[in-house]
Structure formats: structure tokens, C-alpha cells
Amino acid sequence: MFERANEYSLAFLLSKYLRMYVSKLEIENYRNFKEFSIDLKPLTQIMGENNIGKSNLLDSLGLIFSQEVSFFKRRTLEISDFNYDSIIALKKEIIDTSIVADKISYPTIKIKATLTDFDEKQEAVVTEWTSNDEFTEATLTYSFAPISSFNSVEEIELQRKFLKEYEEEIGSDAYMKIPESEILNLLNFPISKYHYRIYGGNQNETLANTYHLNQLKFELLDALRDAKTELSASRNSGLLFRVLNANEETDYQDLKKQLVGLQKAIEDNKAISGIKTRISEQLDKISLSTENSNNIVDLIFALPNVDDLLRKLSLIYNDNPIKIERNGTGRNNLLFISLMLSFIEDPKRLQSTYFRIVGLEEPEAHLHANLQNHLAQNLETLIKNGDGKYRKDIQLIITSHSNHITTKIDFENTVVLHYKENKVQPHYILEGFGNTAEEKKQISYLKKYLDSENINLFYSRKVVLVEGISEKLLFPVFYKIHTKETIEQSSCAVINVNGLAFKNFLGIIKNGFHSKCLVLTDRDTGTASENRGEALREVYKSVPEIEVKITTLSTFEKDLIAANSTEKGKAILCSVIKIVRPIAGKALVEGIAENPIDIESFFALIEGYKSEFALQLALHINNDNIGFKIPEYITEGIDTIHPPKPILNASS
Template identity: 25%
Template sequence: MYLSSLQIKNFRCFNDDGHIINFNPGLTVLVGENDSGKSAIMDAIRIVLGTTDFGWIRIETNDFFNEDISREISISCKFTSLTPDEQAYFLECLTYEKKGAVNTPCLYLHWKCKYLLSFKPPRPVSSFSTGKDGNGPAPSSEARELLRITYLRALRDAYSDMQAGRHSRLSQIVQNIPGLNQGKSEFQDGMDIHELSLVGITNLSNNLLAAHPSLKSINDDMTEILGKQMLLKKDIIKTRFEVAGSNSNDLQKTLALLEKLDLAVDKNASAMQGKVGLGTSNIMSMACELLLHKEAETEKKSSFLLIEEPEAHVHAQRQLKLIQSLENEAESKQQQIIITTHSPLLASVVKIDNIVMVKEGQVLPLAKGHTMLDDDDYRYLEKYLDATKANLFFARSVIIVEGPGEALLLPTIAKLLGCSFTDFGTSLVDVRSTGLRRYARIFQRSNIDDTWGIKVACVTDRDVMPNCAPGICIDEKYTLDPSTWPKKEDRNWRAEADFTLEEATSHLKNIKQKADGQQVVTYIADHWTLEYDLAFAGLSHSKMQEALIRALVKVSYAKQNWDKKTDDIKTAIKALPTLEDRSSYFYKYFAKKTASKADFAQQFAFELEDAFTGNVSELKSMLPSYLVDAIEYVAGE
């Protein structure tokens, strides 16, 4: 069986709308910014199901939504795919739901908590029930033990968990391994010591300690002192050393022995020296917890593992190995794993189907059927969604661009306009000329009633050059007369003359329709491409023209030629009759590969900072309007 859904009302950041979180049978990854509700989901599961370390959550006033203790917290879990044995355990608690022509058993668990305001001070009381409507009996204590989950908290002290001590986590895990106490409980002369069970080792150790000659001599001295110096003549008292716990039952003896164990790195068989670091301790701790799941698989029992921030203290390559191992473990075996993460690296390598975004108490699964992504989109994103793009899962708004020019330049422009991407929690994603539509669809819900709250701006080129551009940027033999151009089917570019007014309108509409929808808005270049549009908007202003030409020259020529080339370009631009001609001349440097778009964007960002810092309105009037609109959209309320 597995936890297929969780409903939460009035718990922490979740209001009384009845938020439903759907989980996968294998791995589910909860992603989102801080205080979005991820830990609240994990704690809600722990409250209802209990944990294998028998941890307990005390309900406080701040666990109620808006700290309103007149409300009632309600948490409901639904389990499906129960095995025959599991159905037998929960027989009187099952609900049968119709799937097609078949009645399928499932298990509903309802936990409710409210404050008794009539008491001073008020105190919380909780109730537990089953059934779809919560009118069924609570399961037996034995049955509830099958539901306990293994939980690894965030910021855990993994090193201490693996050390010896009373009630150590390591001893709790090891004691649950079947067959642990196989062997003989008493030592016989001539016996191979390896035939002893753990209880046998304890008994032998206790006997050897109590009967040690040095201790026996000390005991004899103690008896002599008592008899000669402390007691009366007829008092008969003899002492003996007794090892604490030697009269305990076998289970207590086993626990006492296991609590002496540390989990340490064998430094003779590894390159590691010194104390184990936090990251390695975390990995060892998770490996130890997975022992419980391995044994559950052997016994054909369902098991549940919750991990908050598995990436804690773990470097990138180990993170990749860890998440892929957890995903494979969950898919290939009868166990469910739910994790929370703040790591774009982890989010980038798990299947999109396994990700659930959590934002301000709203839960938005990315599994098939919940988004506008189709099967091909999922395959594409799983292959090309890397860590630099996966930060979109944690963003408050997203701006998607199609090239390095926009990716390098837009953060600076946004900062100068007072809309810093960092300050507004905006993620910039460069899809490198392909896949803009696919990334945009991540944020479009199949159910348009799903509230999302994440604004997405898609910035793209118009890809239609002015009629003068072919002769300036491609070949001088091309004139304004389209008859001098190659046939449409023989070229990979289009100019304005190739479109009627109706066709031009349809072209723009088609570009927008690829990604537009819900809170995703496409911003198309005003004229052609980024660099052309920057020139078109800025060459008429002396200050911006200076910044554009200076950046272009610095990335195109050796330093000793900068002054001369700057004057040459200014003169050439001034001699051209129209703004389209001048902007096309500027873009010629990129079309003919004289300048790198990425290098120019980086250098132009420096020039803008030098020239326009603190001059928001002046800069805004000299920039392409589509860039300004896109930035203001993702930064707006």
C-alpha cells in the first residue's frame, strides 16, 4: 500500500479550504521556497502515522492556521493498493470505492485536533477515526504499527544518530533486523565463540567480568573487611560483584549491547582520515535507515520514508548519486519515499512526474494530467532540465529567454530599473533557442481553477528582419527589391516584404500561442532580434549610442584600435538614411560573426551600469519596450 493523498485543513499555513496533496507510489519530491508549507506536510504525515523512532509532536497554538485556536485542525490520509495481508489487518476500517466495475479497498485515516477553550489554560484534544467520512473505528494498535514511517528531520545531527548511547537511533534500527539474535545463549567449553547469539555474548561477557580474578580478590577483601571490622560476630554477610543488567530479559540485554555500537568508517579500508564530516555522516545515516526498508521488502511489507533536505552538507556529485538511488529504490521496491529539498540539482535529475511544487500553502503537482505538458514534453524536460534551469521550481516569478544575450543582459537591466531579479525572487531560464514552449507549460495547469501565483514571462525574437537588412547583413547584392532575394524555400530568413499585413499579424499570433496562457505571457521583440532592437531603441540617443558602440567595439577589436573603430562606426551609422539602416548596420557585426552576442551582452551590461545607474526613467525610455514590459510583469504584484 502507499499514501496516495493527504488532505490538510487549518494546519499552519494551510487554511480551511481542504488542501489535497497527491503522492506517487514511489518517490515524491516536494520543492518550494522557505515557509511554503513543505515541512507542514511532512509533520502532518508524522502526526497521523507516527514514526519508527517514536518521536512525538506536541500541538501548540501556532500549529493552528493564523493561530486561531477556535478552529479545528483536520488531517486525512488515504492509502491505496493494499495487499491481501494489509486488507486483513485493517478489515473493519476499509472503504470500498468503485473503479470501473470493481470495488477497490482503500484506507482512510482521519486525525482531528481542537482546543478545549473551557479549560484554563486551554488544552488540545485529538481524535482518530477511519472511513471516507470519518465515521469508522480506529485501527488496532497492532495495525497502526504497520503505518509508522521512518523520518529524517532537517538539520539533523546525523553524526550523533550513528553514535553509541541510550536509545541511540543506530540501536533502534539494528534491533529491528530479523534474525539478529540467532545462535546459542550460553557458552559451553569447546564451543566456537561465533556460535553465540547477541544474548549469548552478553551472558558470556557478564560472567567473565563478574568472575575475573582481580575482581574476585577485591570482593574477598571486601568480605574480610566487613566481617572483621564492620559486622557483629553472628552477622553473616558475603558480597559478590554482579554486572548490571545480567538479570534482565533477553530483549533488554540485546538492546543494552546494541547501544554500545558506533557506526564508523573503517579507515584501514578507505582513504578517509580524521573525523567523518557532516556530509558523509548524513549519507551513512540515510543508508542505515534504508536497512529498515530492505527488511520490509524481504517480508513483503509496505514501508514509508520521509527525508527533509537529503542534500544537507552533501556535495554535488553525491547529491546526484543519492537522488538517483532513492528514485530507483522507490520504483523497484514496495516502498514510498517522500522528500523535501531546496536543491535545484536534486530537482533537475528526478522525473518531472515526481515533483510537487509547494507555494504559500498551495500544492501543485507536476505529474501527468495536472499540467499542460504532453508526453513528449516530459521526455524532453527530463533530458534537458539541468540545475541552472531547475531553480524555476523555487522562484516567485520566472522569465524565460532563448539565448545567452538575454540571459547575460536582462539581470543588469532589471537591477537598473529597480526590478532586481534577486530582490524579487525571479528565476531566469535560458532555453538556448529551443524548448521555450515546453518550459512555459510547466506553469500551466490542466485545471484552470488551480491557483498558481507565479508569473512567467517568455522573451523571444520576432525573427522578421527589415527589408534593408538582407543587403546590409547578408549580401550587398540584395536590395530593397525582394526580386533580388533568393526564393523563400531556398533561404532560412524572412523579411517584412515576405508578409502581408494579415500574415504579419498571424505570425505574431502564432508565436504568442506557442506559450501564452494563464499567467504565462509572451513578449516578442518589437522589430527583429535583441541586438537589433537595442540599436533601434538606443541609437537615436547619444548617451545610449555611446554605450552600444563602445560595448560592440570592445568585444570586436584589439584595445589599441578602440578609438579609431568607435569613430568609424559612428561615422558609418550617421551616414545611413533611416533608423532601420543604422540598426541593421549595427546588427551586421553579429550576423557576420565579427562580434559574439554573449560577449557583447556582458560588456554592454558593464556600460549600462556605468552610464545609467540611478537614472531609471532615462534608461527606460531608451530600451526596447518588450524587455521593459517583461521585466515589470515578473516584478509586479
């Protein structure tokens, strides 16, 4: 008994420091997520390229937690909400008559959220949904599946019969010529036989109690928010009306006192009296008077309900206030964000909840860079109390494409969605780094140098790490010459690591992010760093995603000169050196005459002007690259991240 009391006391003390949040989200067959699982934090920033699933992830949370009417309607899903591959896989099994019908399963959409770190009050809400033996976790699952009476075997046999009759109708030869994709389109998907359920815990037959479910809410500021509409209280579903209506009606009762006497004023108004008289005169002409009625009309003023008063309100802004319709979209976006945050900020108001998830999608919309920076630096404070500690009733999930915002949120809380093996995978930027002195140093470096430019690697499917500005300027040009595509078309990011910082960025790749990474480094012959390239290659040879390519000569520039010491390449280099070094360059070119370029002499002239030389060379070969040769180690490297397409012969 004493031990149990001690356990309870400890749990009570711990609950004072806990804050409930969704610690894990698992998604199956929903939109672009076939099988997906992500760990979340009280504050989570989600990055990734377009169409990677950031909005879908937020929507999946809404299917469980949102109390909005729009989400209630969305819970009954459409065929387009199913993962495309799962639908295609089902249909391929149906047309494959070698598969017995009762071995084919129709896909189910499942979204499972694991809640943890709940305090005593929150535990009272989630206790029926606990899912582990220690009662420290609770789960809620949204399921969209066929109804229990659905006969899948009968449906499959019906579809197969339909195809067989169609084949007989048009003939086997004509049927065999129809592409498989068109045959699959002929098959029906029985979406009308599906329904949704939300259940708690690991026993899927136990539906979640609606009353308790209503205590957990989800607020979404989506990327396509209509700020103008939401900032007016004229609609019940508008955000401003919801904020105003969150208080007790008695809080606004004093407003009605201002309307006393208005009926008398209406009766005394000459314009209104004239209108009433004219209506009565016209009514006399077209209606009959009886002993029980006459044609006299009046106008009566009914005291409005509080709702009616609130609908007449809208926000204005600034010292010289104007209607929101006249505001710029950026200002209205800030107003909208502020309004939403004010709605969730006061946990003591009438309609407060035990827990609320806030999804903030693309907060940068319509904001210039300075405002984005300012907003990002203050986002974390939105879920903290005055003492700087995290609140227990709010979880904030941010998605963004803004380099200004993403670099201001702590990378400990930043997860990147990326494709790996054709599946969407999550990867926290600092995942996999340990606590050794060396790893802590790497983390510090990344927090400093993953700036608004280098952060682009997390929006790309390929990354190229180069030593300096010369390679950074010229590699995109070489890539386009060799592949006939721009680096943007290939979703490739080029990162300048400023000399010797490869391992800091490669730590991210090694720990699980990205599918392909190319490192271009100098051999540095005759220097203290001479063996660095080979050592780098040795360290990462077991990581299939990383390819290290090293210059043949000591530096990138020398390989470049060697590859173009004659013919058209020579002419281009000579033109560039005369621009970069007008006097010395002209003398060098005249001295070369018809001979090949001397590598050391040429390099001596550009050694102190590498970036300017690279810029002028990029401009030249952008205009005319015919005959210019790319160093072999670079073309080999490009082929590892962008394999050349096979050449088909005429007989293929």
C-alpha cells in the first residue's frame, strides 16, 4: 500500500512537468502515404519539397482531432484520398484470375496517433484509450474501411464477370490490344461501401467516446486560408465569430442596453413613417379590410441576440484604421495568424480544451523577408507560458518553404520529408548525431552554416558538395552541358562547404537523409591535406548514397586547364584570362601562340582570382560551350547522381 502511495505521489509530481502531445503518427494508404510513420515533438517543423505530403500529414491529424464542420464532412473520404498504388495493386489482383477472390483484400485507410506525457486532467480524458501496460501512452485511430456487411468475394466476382462479358463483346483480339491501364480504369471501386470510425486504444471495436474526443481539438491555418473572410464575423464558421462567440452571452449583455429606446426613435423617424404610410396606401388598393384586420402596417425593432450583434463586427488595423478588404494580403495574413493564436492562447476561457494541436501551414504567405524572420523568431513563444516553459495544452506543427523561417526554428525540432526507395520517409536534421565532443562540434557547425542558402539541400533529391565558390559557380553549368538538364530540373542542390567541412554535411547523409550525394574535392598534391580526399573516400565507401570524386591534378582549376589546353577549350580559357588579368593575361596568351596552355603558368595568374575567373568562364561557356571539355572526375561524378539514359538502337 505504501509503495502504491509513493508511486502515485511520484506520478503526481511528474504530471506537473508533463505536457501532452502526439508523439507518433502512423499513416496507411492515405493519399501519398502508403506506409508512413513519424515521431513528432511538442514543437515540430516539417520541411520538404512540393507534393511530399506536408499538407496531407496535417489533414490526417484533422481527421482524428478536428471538431470543424469541414473536417466532419471530409471524414467520409473519396477514392482520390486512397493511396494510388494501393488502388492499382487491388485492381491488378482482380484482373489476375489466378488469384482466388477470397485472398484479395480491399485497402483500408488508417491513421493512428499516439498521445503521451499527459497530466492528471488530461489522463481523465484519455484513460479509455491507453495502449501500453504502463498506461503512459494512449492511441486514437481513424479507420476508413468497408462496412461489415460488404461481401468482397461477391464484388470481385462481379467485376471479373463484367470484364469477361466485355471481352466477349469486342472479341479477344481487340481486348488484348487494350492497354492494362485502361482495363484497370474499367473496374469499379466500391467507395459507397466504406465508412469511417474513430476508436481508442488497441481494441478497434471500442469507439472513442465523443464527449472525450471533443476535449482534444485541432486548429489548422492552411496555406490557402481566406484571411479576408475569416477576419469578418458575418459567418458563424468564420474565425472572428468563433473567437467572439467563445465567451458567455452574459459578457455581452451590456451591449443591449445601448439599444433601449431605439423602437421609439424608429416610430418618430419621418422617413420611416412615410414608408409605412405608402405601404398601407398600396395595401388598401389590393387587399380587403375586415372587422378583424386593417391594412395599417408598422415596423418593429426586435432586440437582437448576441450572435446578431457579433456578426456585425470586423477587424480593422493600424493608427488610421481601414476595412480589411483594403488591407494588403500580407497584413491580413498576420492579422489572421494573430487572431487564431489569440483563440487558442487563453486556456481559462469558456470553450477551452484539455489539449489542442495547432497546424500552421506556410506562415510566410505574403510576408517579406524581414517579417518572416521576425515571425520565425517568435513562433516558439506561442506555445510557452510567461515563465518560458512550454504550455501543457498545445502542440504546434509548422510546415514551411521559407528559408528565412526554417533556419530560425531549432534544428532539433525540424524534420524533413524526403523520398527514399520511392517512399516518403521522415528524417530529423540532427537525427543520428551523438553526444561525443566531435559530434557536438558538428551540430554547432550545422546550426551555424545551414543558412538560408544551404538549407536548400532539404528540398532536393540530389546534393553535390563542393570545396569553394569556383566549383559552386561552374558546376551548374557543367551539369547542364553534360545532362542537358538544369540542376533545378533534376532537383539537385549544390552546397559550398568552404574548404574542409565535408564531414559535417556528410553526417546528415550518412544518418539517413537523401538518396544520392556527390562530393567533389581536390587532391591537394604536395600540401598538408594531400591525403584528405582519399581518406574521405575511405570513410564513406560503405555508404552507398555517397560518392567521393577527386581531381587528377592538385586542384579543380588545374584539371580544368588540363582538359582544355588545346583547341576550342584553349580559345575559351584564353578569352577569359584576358578579361580577368588584362595585362598579364594578354602577355600569357601572346606567349602561348599555337602551343598548348602551360598549366602551371596559367594557374599562377588565376590563383588569386579564382572566383572572378570562374564567374567569367561560366558566362562564356553559357553562351558558347561547343568544344569545351569538362574534367573527367566531374563527368564521372555527375553520372553517379544522374545516370545517363540508355541509348536505344533502331531495332529496339
